[in-house]
Amino acid sequence: MARMVTTQRKVISTAAAWLVGFLIFFPILWMVLASFKTELEAFAIPPSFLFFHWTTENYVTVQERSDYFHHALNSIIIAGGSTLIAMLIAIPAAWSMAFSPTKRTKDVLLWMLSTKMMPPVGVLVPIYLIFRNFGLLDTRSGLIFILCLGNLPIVIWMLFTYFKEIPKDILEAARMDGATIGRELIYVLTPMAVPGLASTMLLNLILAWNEAFWTLNLSTLEAAPLTVFIASYSSPEGLFWAKLSAASTLAIAPILVLGWFSQRQLVRGLTFGAVK
Amino acid sequence: MGQITLQGVQKSFGPVHIIKGADLDIADGSFVVFVGPSGCGKTTLLRLIAGLEDVTGGAILIDGRNVVDVPPAKRGLSMVFQSYALYPHMSVRGNIAFGLKMAGIARDEINRKVESAAATLNLTPYLDRKPRELSGGQRQLVAIGRAIVREPKAFLFDEPLSNLDAALRVQMRLEVTRLQKQLGTTAIYVTHDQVEAMTMADKIVVLNGGKIEQYGSPLELYEKPANLFVAGFIGSPKMNFVTGDLARQQGATTIGVRPEHLKVERDGQGGWHGTVSVAEHLGSDTFLYVDAGPQGMLTARYIGELDLHPGDKVSLIPDPARIHRFDDSGKSIHA
Ligand SMILES: Nc1ncnc2c1ncn2[C@@H]1O[C@H](COP(=O)(O)OP(=O)(O)O)[C@@H](O)[C@H]1O
Ligand SMILES: [Mg+2]
Numbered sequence: 001m002a003r004m005v006t007t008q009r010k011v012i013s014t015a016a017a018w019l020v021g022f023l024i025f026f027p028i029l030w031m032v033l034a035s036f037k038t039e040l041e042a043f044a045i046p047p048s049f050l051f052f053h054w055t056t057e058n059y060v061t062v063q064e065r066s067d068y069f070h071h072a073l074n075s076i077i078i079a080g081g082s083t084l085i086a087m088l089i090a091i092p093a094a095w096s097m098a099f100s101p102t103k104r105t106k107d108v109l110l111w112m113l114s115t116k117m118m119p120p121v122g123v124l125v126p127i128y129l130i131f132r133n134f135g136l137l138d139t140r141s142g143l144i145f146i147l148c149l150g151n152l153p154i155v156i157w158m159l160f161t162y163f164k165e166i167p168k169d170i171l172e173a174a175r176m177d178g179a180t181i182g183r184e185l186i187y188v189l190t191p192m193a194v195p196g197l198a199s200t201m202l203l204n205l206i207l208a209w210n211e212a213f214w215t216l217n218l219s220t221l222e223a224a225p226l227t228v229f230i231a232s233y234s235s236p237e238g239l240f241w242a243k244l245s246a247a248s249t250l251a252i253a254p255i256l257v258l259g260w261f262s263q264r265q266l267v268r269g270l271t272f273g274a275v276k
Numbered sequence: 277m278g279q280i281t282l283q284g285v286q287k288s289f290g291p292v293h294i295i296k297g298a299d300l301d302i303a304d305g306s307f308v309v310f311v312g313p314s315g316c317g318k319t320t321l322l323r324l325i326a327g328l329e330d331v332t333g334g335a336i337l338i339d340g341r342n343v344v345d346v347p348p349a350k351r352g353l354s355m356v357f358q359s360y361a362l363y364p365h366m367s368v369r370g371n372i373a374f375g376l377k378m379a380g381i382a383r384d385e386i387n388r389k390v391e392s393a394a395a396t397l398n399l400t401p402y403l404d405r406k407p408r409e410l411s412g413g414q415r416q417l418v419a420i421g422r423a424i425v426r427e428p429k430a431f432l433f434d435e436p437l438s439n440l441d442a443a444l445r446v447q448m449r450l451e452v453t454r455l456q457k458q459l460g461t462t463a464i465y466v467t468h469d470q471v472e473a474m475t476m477a478d479k480i481v482v483l484n485g486g487k488i489e490q491y492g493s494p495l496e497l498y499e500k501p502a503n504l505f506v507a508g509f510i511g512s513p514k515m516n517f518v519t520g521d522l523a524r525q526q527g528a529t530t531i532g533v534r535p536e537h538l539k540v541e542r543d544g545q546g547g548w549h550g551t552v553s554v555a556e557h558l559g560s561d562t563f564l565y566v567d568a569g570p571q572g573m574l575t576a577r578y579i580g581e582l583d584l585h586p587g588d589k590v591s592l593i594p595d596p597a598r599i600h601r602f603d604d605s606g607k608s609i610h611a
Contacts, residue, residue, distance in 0.1 A: 169361035172328050177375035177422070178349035187374070191365040 028252075035059070035245035042241035058246035065243075066229055068250055075225035075254075077140050078215070079208035082147035086204055087197070089148075090155040097156075098163035099171075109160065112153040120150070120213050131218055140223045143215060147208045155204050162196025195265070202262050209255045226251035277339050278429035278462030279304045280325065285334035287320055294320050296486045297334065302430075302464065302479075307456050310466045311473035312483035312509070318466040319434055321483070325464065326432050327351050338429060349378075354423035355432040358439065360415045362407040362422075368394070369403045372421045379426070393425040396455070413444050424455070430462035437472070449476060470510055474498075482506050504606040507532050513563060513575045515600070522571065528601035528609055535577035537598035540564060540590055547593035550574065555584050566590060 033049070034042045041052045062068065097105045127146065128137075136142030166189065174188045212227040219228055230251050233244035259266070280302040287295040294317045302308050310318045323329045325336060327348035335342045343351050354375070362371050369390055376386045394400045397417045407415055416436055423431050436452070437445045453476050456463045467473055473480050474494045482489040482497065482505070490502040494510075501507035507515050515532045523531045541547065550568030562582040568574045576592055584590065601609040 167359060167361065169357045169359045170363060172348075173355070173357060173361040173422075174363070174374070175328070175348050176326065176353070176355045177426075178378040179374075183378060188363055192363075 031245045032249050034242055035249045037242050039240060039242045042245070058242045059250070062233075062243055062246045062250065066232060066247075068229065068247075071224055071226045071229040072250075072254065074140060074223055075209060075227075075251075078143045078147060078223070078225050079205055081140070081144040082151065082208045083201055083204045085144065085148045086152050086155045087201060090152060090159050090200075091197070094156050094159035094163055098160050098166075099168075109157060112156060116153050124217060127214075128217065136218075138219045138221065138223050143219060143223055143225070146214045146218065147211055150211070150214065151204050151207055154207070155200055158200045158203070159196065162193060162200070165196075166192050199266055202258075202266055206255060206259065277304055279337075279339050280430060280462065280464070281335075281337040281340075282325075283335040283337070285321070285324060285336060286332045287317075287324055287329065288332045294486050295324065298488050300481065300488065300491060302462060304462055305460045306478045307453065307463045307465065307476060308479050308481060309473040309477035310464065310481045310483055311468065311470055312489075314468055316483045317486040318468070318483055322355075322432050322434055322464060322466050326353055326355050328355075352429040353432055354426050354428040356416075356419045356423050356434065356436045358435040360407070360419045360439075362415060362418055364407055367404050367406060368399060368410070368418050368421075371407065371418055372425050375422065375426045389425050390421075393421045396424070397421050412440055413448060416440065416448065420452070420455070424459065424461075428461065430464060431456070433463065433465040435467055436465075438467070438469075445472075452476070471512065474510070480510075482509060484509075500608065500610070501532075501600065502608055504530060504532070504602050507600055507602070507608075513577065516574045518571050518574075520570065523601075526599065526601055529604050530602040530606070532600040532602065533594040533598065535563070535575040536579075537595040538574065538576040539593040539595065540576050540578050540582060540584070541593060542584070542591075543589055544591040544593065547591040548574065549589070549591050552584050552586050552588045552590060555582075555586060557581060564590070566592060568592065 035058055036054050036056065037048075037052050038055060038057070041048065097109065131137045131142055131146075134142075136145070170188065170192070171184060174184045179187065209225075210227070212231075215225050215227045216231055219225070221228075230244070230247050233240055233247050280300075282298050282300040285295060285298045286293070298321060310321060312318055320329065324331050327343070327346065331344050334344075336344055338351060338353075363374065366374065372390045372393055373386050376389060381389075390403075391400070394403055397420060399414070399417055399421060402410060402414060402418075407418065410418065416439075419436070433452070437448050440448060449472060452465075465472075465476060477494055479491065479493055480497055481491050484505050490497060490506045492500075497506055497510045501510060501515075504517070508517070511534055513535045515534050516538070517530050517532050519530050523529055539547070548568045548571050550566040550571070552564055553567045553573070554565040556563040556565075559581060560579070562578040562580070562584070564576045564578070564582070564584060566574045566576060574592060576590075603609050
């Protein structure tokens with residue numbers, strides 16, 4: 001009897017999980033499907049799900065009208081660059097706060113996080129003016145700079161929690177074993193910190209890739225990443241559903257692939273410490 | 277060689293004095309246990325010797341050389357941590373070999389030493405496992421392996437068995453003592469468990485509030501405790517203390533009698549009269565908690581079974597040769 005109930009439960013919860021998963025996934029699926037329709041079919045009511053005239057013309061048009069690879073390259077440079085610089089700043093910062101904290105460490109961490117609570121639009125005008133005066137508008141370096149600053153608090157906070165999890169005893173054991181600071185870093189600390197570093201880096205990469213507020217406001221063409229490329233298809237002249245979908249599909253494809261291959265790492269990193 | 281001397285060692289954390297001047301002489305090859313209640317500074321004192329903390333004052337001599345400015349690795353000591361502190365990403369082999377690798381020893385010599393240490397500790401089948409694939413006892417053995425393989429001047433143990441279950445703890449206790457005798461290496465062992473201290477030590481250091489209360493062999497501490505604290509801390513169940521007229525008659529402020537030195541008689545003559553309030557029958561021993569009126573609650577231990585129950589009237593007769601006397605300041609009075 002008890003057994004039957006649990007089987008039944010299992011079936012129901014599995015079905016529910018699949019349903020929720022499908023609901024979340026559906027818009028993405030719909031977008032991908034729409035990108036293979038003609039503009040007319042994309043608007044058709046009732047919409048056709050699979051039985052329509054499949055075409056790749058949207059992709060061709062999108063690439064002709066605006067250079068996908070140009071924007072994709074910008075996205076890679078901006079997301080990669082800002083992640084790299086953020087990591088370079090955050091590792092030593094989180095390191096010193098985790099391993100030699102002072103009375104002010106908690107306050108500093110909270111202050112960093114508090115900067116993320118302000119809506120970015122609140123500082124749009126001053127930042128815009130600074131960018132204009134320094135000639136940073138529509139430059140990759142400008143976007144790398146602002147995205148790096150935007151993500152830094154989260155990156156430092158994440159790394160800090162990872163480093164905090166490393167037991168001090170182990171570092172002391174290494175010191176008793178005769179490891180110099182350098183060797184302690186190479187043989188003991190780094191291998192223990194790598195999962196945390198990797199998932200922080202991945203998350204930062206994804207956040208930077210998807211960041212739309214600053215990229216839309218501070219770039220137009222030269223430095224514009226894929227977010228701007230997508231937005232250009234919802235223009236005042238009219239909404240081009242099919243082309244917008246094609247552009248969006250192209251834009252999210254790389255990050256989707258990255259996410260797919262790194263999902264285990266990502267989940268492990270984000271639940272680090274919760275399950276030991 | 278591993279002869280360790282502490283001379284007026286002090287340690288403060290900010291304004292708080294934790295170690296208030298410790299003097300100690302540890303002979304080469306001896307097994308010394310630091311024992312005391314939680315928070316009395318045992319770990320701190322051990323870490324000062326290890327070099328993981330810097331002394332605020334005083335000198336630490338290892339084989340005659342003051343090492344207070346010498347980094348931990350150069351002191352030639354190895355430490356076994358309460359948390360084991362194994363390197364989680366390395367195999368058992370890697371863990372044991374790490375210190376040798378850092379010392380730049382040739383690879384085949386490392387292998388030989390690691391394998392011989394593993395054999396000593398019956399760890400050979402586990403050499404290629406990761407720490408997370410071992411039981412608690414096995415992990416502690418690996419930590420010990422890591423300590424012995426470096427052939428240190430002394431081992432430092434910080435409550436190494438406190439995370440193990442009771443049965444395993446007894447077994448590991450024997451294992452550690454046997455190993456230390458076999459290697460003949462000086463060992464300093466920290467514990468809050470006085471049974472561990474009594475069973476393992478050649479000499480015990482009783483610490484309390486950052487001060488050394490007494491330093492001596494287990495039986496010295498049992499038979500001639502220097503003061504009230506040591507008298508109460510060493511021995512289980514605790515020594516009975518009686519104050520007032522009874523003590524004054526003996527020329528002391530407090531007198532102490534161990535539970536095993538109280539003879540129990542049913543309605544006997546003389547001694548201290550009382551009523552049994554709790555009786556614990558272990559078969560091998562009987563523990564009686566007796567309400568003795570003006571003398572307060574007294575504990576008596578009888579070897580073997582004694583058919584007494586709560587409410588029974590008894591008299592307790594202290595062995596006159598085994599009465600400990602203490603003065604106003606709690607110090608022992610020796611006749
Ligand atoms: N790094 C430290 N900073 C401040 N106080 C400390 C530090 N380490 C230990 N203490 C204090 O020193 C006292 C003794 O600690 P410890 O040596 O760990 O005691 P034990 O090992 O005997 O239980 C405790 O009151 C503890 O709070
Ligand atoms: Mg301790």
